[in-house]
Amino acid sequence: MRDITYPPVILTCKALFKALGQKITITGAENIPRSGGALMAYNHIGYVDFVYGGLAAQPAGGRLVRFMAKKEVFDHPVGGPIMRSLHHIPVDRGDGIASFHHAVDFLKKGELVGIFPEATISRAMELKEFKNGAVRIAATAGVPVIPVVLWGTQLMMTKDHPKDFKRGKHIHIKVGEPLMFNGEDANADNAELHRVMTEMLDEVIAGYPADQQPPGSWWLPARHGGGAPTLERAAEMDAEEKRERARRKVEKRAAKAQKKK
Known part of the structure; x- marks a missing residue:
């Protein structure tokens, strides 16, 4: 697959992160294969998650992630052409069959595909109920699911709060071990993925700089003493x-x- 737009977009983003003085920590990147298809499943806490989510694959030989995103983004006169040039996958929430097969085809061709099993941003800042499309896509394609947890992205742009791109934010990206699902019980597979990612998120929150998330912070889950719903x-x-x-x-x-x- 020819990529003309993706490399310069990544370079531009990295330059922007540096200009913003962001401290980006990536752990577990060794869990991403340097070749072959894999479905990367992310938590969803902010509008810029897909930008940082792609960074998780960079240590694995600069691999690129093809994200599944709602069709409306592709209909935008400016965003649409960019999304298509990056070979991302449009998702029609009214009819997801085409996007399902599109993702399976990419995976079988050895691509990394990114998906947000929650479908929409979590106002609670912790994992909502998962749609089982992620585990079904991976099982159909015969590839592993690689769980990825993002933390800190919600500080920049999320629901119900103003944008904040001030300097010095800390972003943690944690990549978990690959999970293989055979597709015999999608609900059980989905529950296992949710359990694993919940544990990962708890670990990331616990290890986040305390001075950047004091008790009661709006971006911290209520279960962790925060002010999120x-x-x-x-x-x-x-x-x-x-x-x-x-x-x-x-x-x-x-x-x-x-x-x-």
């Missing part, structure tokens, strides 16, 4: 957001219909 409250907020989005769509359609009269 509990998983239950976060689910309620997600539902409220979904209802509001649906309401705006109805109003927009009604306004268009009124103009046509």
